[in-house]
Amino acid sequence: MNITLAQAEKLVAAAKEKATAIDTKMNIAVVDAGANLVAFVRMDGAWLGSLDISIKKAKTARFFDMNTGIVGELSQPGGSLYNIEHSNGGLITFPGGIPVKNADGEIIGAIGVSGSSVENDHAVAGAGASAL
Amino acid sequence: MNITLAQAEKLVAAAKEKATAIDTKMNIAVVDAGANLVAFVRMDGAWLGSLDISIKKAKTARFFDMNTGIVGELSQPGGSLYNIEHSNGGLITFPGGIPVKNADGEIIGAIGVSGSSVENDHAVAGAGASAL
Amino acid sequence: MNITLAQAEKLVAAAKEKATAIDTKMNIAVVDAGANLVAFVRMDGAWLGSLDISIKKAKTARFFDMNTGIVGELSQPGGSLYNIEHSNGGLITFPGGIPVKNADGEIIGAIGVSGSSVENDHAVAGAGASAL
Amino acid sequence: MNITLAQAEKLVAAAKEKATAIDTKMNIAVVDAGANLVAFVRMDGAWLGSLDISIKKAKTARFFDMNTGIVGELSQPGGSLYNIEHSNGGLITFPGGIPVKNADGEIIGAIGVSGSSVENDHAVAGAGASAL
Numbered sequence: 393m394n395i396t397l398a399q400a401e402k403l404v405a406a407a408k409e410k411a412t413a414i415d416t417k418m419n420i421a422v423v424d425a426g427a428n429l430v431a432f433v434r435m436d437g438a439w440l441g442s443l444d445i446s447i448k449k450a451k452t453a454r455f456f457d458m459n460t461g462i463v464g465e466l467s468q469p470g471g472s473l474y475n476i477e478h479s480n481g482g483l484i485t486f487p488g489g490i491p492v493k494n495a496d497g498e499i500i501g502a503i504g505v506s507g508s509s510v511e512n513d514h515a516v517a518g519a520g521a522s523a524l
Numbered sequence: 525m526n527i528t529l530a531q532a533e534k535l536v537a538a539a540k541e542k543a544t545a546i547d548t549k550m551n552i553a554v555v556d557a558g559a560n561l562v563a564f565v566r567m568d569g570a571w572l573g574s575l576d577i578s579i580k581k582a583k584t585a586r587f588f589d590m591n592t593g594i595v596g597e598l599s600q601p602g603g604s605l606y607n608i609e610h611s612n613g614g615l616i617t618f619p620g621g622i623p624v625k626n627a628d629g630e631i632i633g634a635i636g637v638s639g640s641s642v643e644n645d646h647a648v649a650g651a652g653a654s655a656l
Numbered sequence: 657m658n659i660t661l662a663q664a665e666k667l668v669a670a671a672k673e674k675a676t677a678i679d680t681k682m683n684i685a686v687v688d689a690g691a692n693l694v695a696f697v698r699m700d701g702a703w704l705g706s707l708d709i710s711i712k713k714a715k716t717a718r719f720f721d722m723n724t725g726i727v728g729e730l731s732q733p734g735g736s737l738y739n740i741e742h743s744n745g746g747l748i749t750f751p752g753g754i755p756v757k758n759a760d761g762e763i764i765g766a767i768g769v770s771g772s773s774v775e776n777d778h779a780v781a782g783a784g785a786s787a788l
Numbered sequence: 789m790n791i792t793l794a795q796a797e798k799l800v801a802a803a804k805e806k807a808t809a810i811d812t813k814m815n816i817a818v819v820d821a822g823a824n825l826v827a828f829v830r831m832d833g834a835w836l837g838s839l840d841i842s843i844k845k846a847k848t849a850r851f852f853d854m855n856t857g858i859v860g861e862l863s864q865p866g867g868s869l870y871n872i873e874h875s876n877g878g879l880i881t882f883p884g885g886i887p888v889k890n891a892d893g894e895i896i897g898a899i900g901v902s903g904s905s906v907e908n909d910h911a912v913a914g915a916g917a918s919a920l
Contacts, residue, residue: 434562
């Protein structure tokens with residue numbers, strides 16, 4: 393099972409709507425079950441540096457099938473996954489990446505959002521992830 | 525002058541429509557005047573390897589403000605730009621990347637398409653580039 | 657709006673003058689609104705390792721439109737942006753990078769300085785950023 | 789013996805003057821004897837993709853203490869240095885990079901220029917290299 397482009401575009405549209413509703417400018421990335429990019433948009437005026445971060449958040453969420461913030465709790469100094477960010481060409485492990493599931497609960501991809509506080513990033517990613 | 529997301533989405537939609545019309549599955553990337561990604565879609569079933577190629581084509585077209593195929597004519601063995609592909613983290617210099625201009629003729633970004641023959645890639649990129 | 661080379665050279669000259677005034681040897685980099693390098697100088701005897709750091713500071717300041725030191729406060733262990741440095745091919749998040757604005761307050765680029773203490777780096781970057 | 793910043797700035801100024809005289813927009817890079825960047829400028833409107841190329845030309849010229857075009861003659865298919873461009877993080881081996889010598893004929897650095905035809909690039913690099 394893999395996310396389709398039509399599904400990814402539905403996620404992006406829902407995330408954009410949420411981003412606008414809370415007055416933020418976001419980079420929004422959706423990857424498939426293979427952790428490869430399916431859709432991406434950068435809203436006008438969004439931080440340039442968040443382009444790469446949004447894609448890395450989406451990949452990180454699919455790499456480990458969990459919210460990026462959970463990985464980040466384990467990657468702190470002394471944590472069991474300390475500095476895991478060095479793997480896979482660079483992970484981003486703070487909130488804003490969320491796995492995407494189909495109606496059967498199977499993971500079919502992930503969404504990553506970056507451009508504001510991590511709370512806002514996570515909220516916008518959540519709006520996208522729950523759009524299916 | 526820089527391309528907006530709304531403009532980039534118009535380019536992507538036109539390119540997708542053309543890709544469907546000629547029965548191809550494409551990766552479509554749009555970068556801004558700074559050669560940074562603004563929008564991207566991968567059509568269902570499109571080659572995975574064309575993901576990176578479409579982005580590199582868009583960047584290459586903006587890097588030199590010309591169609592990627594023109595760079596490729598000059599980078600052949602014995603040509604004046606032989607092996608220019610080793611610069612900028614990797615260029616793609618066969619057809620499928622086209623600069624995008626606004627109504628005043630200023631370059632505001634570029635589109636890159638990959639997923640079929642270079643003729644088809646170029647045709648789909650052209651449909652996108654002329655959508656503004 | 658994008659910084660011009662003439663403006664970038666004015667920034668570099670002001671930063672060099674400040675570096676000399678406080679008896680330091682600096683690497684000084686200026687990027688444009690697209691985070692691409694516009695001007696760079698390495699003063700005689702400046703640390704070689706600071707070459708890349710000055711460029712990464714300038715890019716980081718433009719990537720997030722804030723002083724690099726602010727990013728660094730948030731990227732500490734336990735902070736909301738922990739290990740953000742793994743994005744964008746490597747960020748530098750300690751002081752010395754500052755966005756550059758035009759007379760209308762629009763960000764048109766950024767300056768990054770490295771070669772001494774972070775306090776001195778920041779002071780020299782500030783002398784550059786305020787030269788317009 | 790190593791090039792000084794004052795010398796590098798003299799090279800850059802001479803190269804800029806030549807670029808303007810022949811109506812071109814150039815990226816101009818100067819490296820020292822250690823092949824590390826000393827000075828760089830990107831003229832307004834110069835190709836973005838030539839930024840990296842100008843730096844790689846300067847490094848290539850110093851890496852092998854010869855004009856980049858000479859390396860390029862040897863790196864052609866069947867040539868003795870075929871595909872040498874894959875080394876050192878990417879070489880550029882077409883004309884536009886020239887070693888810089890002091891009054892005693894010792895190589896103290898190199899200049900790399902990119903932004904027009906390779907003939908123009910080489911002419912502008914030559915104007916810089918002979919400015920000492």
